[in-house]
Amino acid sequence: ERTRILVTGGAGYIGSHTCKALSAVGFEPVTVDSMVRGHEWAVQWGPLVKADIRDVDAMTATFEKYRPAAVIHFAAFIEVGESVADPATFYDNNVWGTLCLLRAMQRGNCPNIVFSSSAAVYGTPEQTPIREDHPLNPINPYGRTKLMMEQIMADFDPAYGTHHVALRYFNAAGADPDGGIGEAHNPETHLVPLAIGSALKTRGHLKVFGQDYDTPDGTCVRDYVHVSDLAQAHVASVRYLLDGGKSTALNLGTGTGNSVLEIIEAVHRAGGVAVPYENAVRRAGDPARLVATSTKAQSVLGWEPKYTDIDTIVQTAWRWHLSRKDA
Ligand code: NAD
Ligand code: UDP
Structure with missing residues (x-):
């Protein structure tokens, strides 16, 4: 039986490329996506559970059914302008959604999570290129939701033994060179x-x-980084955590x-x-x-x-x- 990885937001842009990369090396990706921004055609490498990550009952049932060894957490709202206009929706989906997911992970005895952070956690940089020890000073609600997610996970590690890799992507771009999946946000702002x-x-x-x-x-x-390279970093992060790696935050750019x-x-x-x-x-x-x-x-x-x-x-x-x- 293949090791299962639960992928929230797996019907989206970076999530679908990551499901393909997981499958290529022998993992079984199980996508959980509410389809609020996702695409059915993007889910090709494993089952799709249509659920909102804030639905703790549905999530608990999903963990019971699939028993994933790790979670990769993409599900979030992503547009900076929307986050300024409607911060409540962003804190609800991104921060509360992450708390609900972590609760379901605890119930399901799943201690490993790789998740989408962003260059937005740095705000306006004091110097570039940016290293991970640069001050974290987001300048919009979107970036603050990502920083809060990182902080929540940092607190969960010593308290509950939940290990995480926060991947701070710079600008995701490009599409799978084999075709079939690519960037399809709606509305598109990139x-x-x-x-x-x-x-x-x-x-x-x-x-x-x-x-x-x-x-x-x-x-x-x-800094434009290819989506398939981001996908590979998620696979490597899952392996790192399954091998007992410590919680960490990593930039991903070229x-x-x-x-x-x-x-x-x-x-x-x-x-x-x-x-x-x-x-x-x-x-x-x-x-x-x-x-x-x-x-x-x-x-x-x-x-x-x-x-x-x-x-x-x-x-x-x-x-x-x-x-x-x-x-
Ligand atoms: P995307 O919108 O294509 O994918 C997000 C997916 O999450 C969608 O399929 C959507 O339906 C799903 N989703 C959203 N809220 C949900 C919920 N509550 N429950 C279940 N599913 C939900 O976005 P993307 O470009 O693939 O980005 C993925 C992640 O990477 C996001 O967390 C984003 O903040 C982060 N990120 C993206 C970029 C970029 O350049 N695209 C840069 C930095 C960080
Ligand atoms: N940009 C632009 N016109 C557009 C969209 C983006 O000039 O219609 C610029 C934007 O100001 C930024 C860069 O392109 O400097 C990348 O923007 P994008 O929204 O793709 O990603 P971000 O850097 O905001 O994550």
Whole structure:
């Protein structure tokens, strides 16, 4: 029998890629997703339990039925702007949802959790590249929900023996190179899919948020990391915890920064079509530059990103968008 891993949010973007990666090395991913933002077509590598993580009875029954060795916890609301407009919904889903999940884990005797944190826990960085010991000072409710999740888990470890790996992703991008799954948020707010939609004319012109940042070309710089590399880091984190590894927090990025204009150029090269764009005002709460140092993930997990070239990352996203039937 394959070792089961319970994956909350497994019908979403990063979750579905992680289910595929788990399955490829012999784990059985069991997805729990309320489908509030998920896709049935993205669940291909194991069962789908349609449940909200806040439904403790449904979760308790799921733990009893599947007896997972570990949880990977993606389920959350993810959009910074929405979190500013409606923080109650974010604290409820992200923080209360995590507490409910941890309760169900305790009842189900499952002591291991890998979960999605974010570069948003750092807020506006004092220096880049950012290391894990950089001060944690989120500047919006979304980032605060992620920091609270980390703090809750840090308290649970000595009290209840729940071990965690907090993975602080920088900018997830790209799609499975084999096709079939990719980035499909609704509403979509991320740069790469919006730039592709602008080039393909399936969306309006891309708006470039701010041209006067203190960066080489004046637009914001981000660390774009391929979703399949993120997926591999989750597999490595599960193994680390199953081998008795200590609770830890790790950055996941490539260490390379790309500006908004560089992404626009990469999309142009990938598709052979220019990206129509217009200059727009800065988006509230966008730091000029967010780039990770991921040497800790390298030493703790042996993780190294395979897709380090922005052209390769964007090409996988472009191919996925051409193949999408629901785009
Ligand atoms: P996504 O929206 O594609 O996936 C999230 C999934 O969780 C969806 O399928 C949704 O239906 C499900 N979900 C939400 N609330 C739920 C609940 N209460 N019960 C059950 N299911 C629920 O998002 P994603 O881009 O795959 O992000 C996954 C995680 O990674 C999130 O926690 C997000 O905050 C974090 N993250 C993402 C990025 C990024 O660049 N996309 C960066 C940093 C962190
Ligand atoms: N961005 C932009 N236009 C858009 C969406 C994003 O100029 O329509 C910029 C945004 O200001 C940021 C970068 O692209 O500097 C990446 O934004 P995204 O929302 O993809 O990820 P974030 O960095 O907010 O996690």
